[in-house]
Amino acid sequence: xxxxxxxxxxxxxxxxxxxxxxxxxxxxxxxxxxxxxxxxxxxxxxxxxxxxxxxxxxxxxxxxxxxxxxxxxxxxxxxxxxxxxxxxxxxxxxxxxxxxxxxxxxxxxxxxxxxxxxxxxxxxxxxxxxxxxxxxxxxx
Numbered sequence: 001x002x003x004x005x006x007x008x009x010x011x012x013x014x015x016x017x018x019x020x021x022x023x024x025x026x027x028x029x030x031x032x033x034x035x036x037x038x039x040x041x042x043x044x045x046x047x048x049x050x051x052x053x054x055x056x057x058x059x060x061x062x063x064x065x066x067x068x069x070x071x072x073x074x075x076x077x078x079x080x081x082x083x084x085x086x087x088x089x090x091x092x093x094x095x096x097x098x099x100x101x102x103x104x105x106x107x108x109x110x111x112x113x114x115x116x117x118x119x120x121x122x123x124x125x126x127x128x129x130x131x132x133x134x135x136x137x138x139x140x
Contacts, residue, residue, distance in 0.1 A: 034112035040087035056101030
């Protein structure tokens with residue numbers, strides 16, 4: 001996950017504060033402190049601290065588009081946008097997104113939600129017009 005990319009330096013986010021990459025003007029996707037901590041926990045659990053979390057969108061689902069979240073082992077693709085963070089205890093966290101998905105994710109915050117009913121990542125996307133009932137797909 002590293003050469004020929006637009007990388008930012010790591011940023012440690014204080015608790016309850018949304019971390020921002022150092023080159024905020026060049027990036028249009030943010031990752032909340034809660035999501036950074038959740039990603040770090042998953043990386044530790046998985047045992048792949050050099051992996052990244054790839055986020056994006058794909059066509060499909062009941063409403064037209066679906067969000068994609070998956071682990072990405074190895075270096076990022078040449079045109080990927082790379083966001084580097086660090087968890088509160090210093091674990092490096094990398095999130096990558098492809099340029100085409102970035103168009104649809106512009107202004108989006110990746111957050112971590114944990115309630116009595118559900119636990120998982122949540123995309124807060126200002127470009128969404130509607131969501132399907134299951135919450136996994138959306139229209140723009």
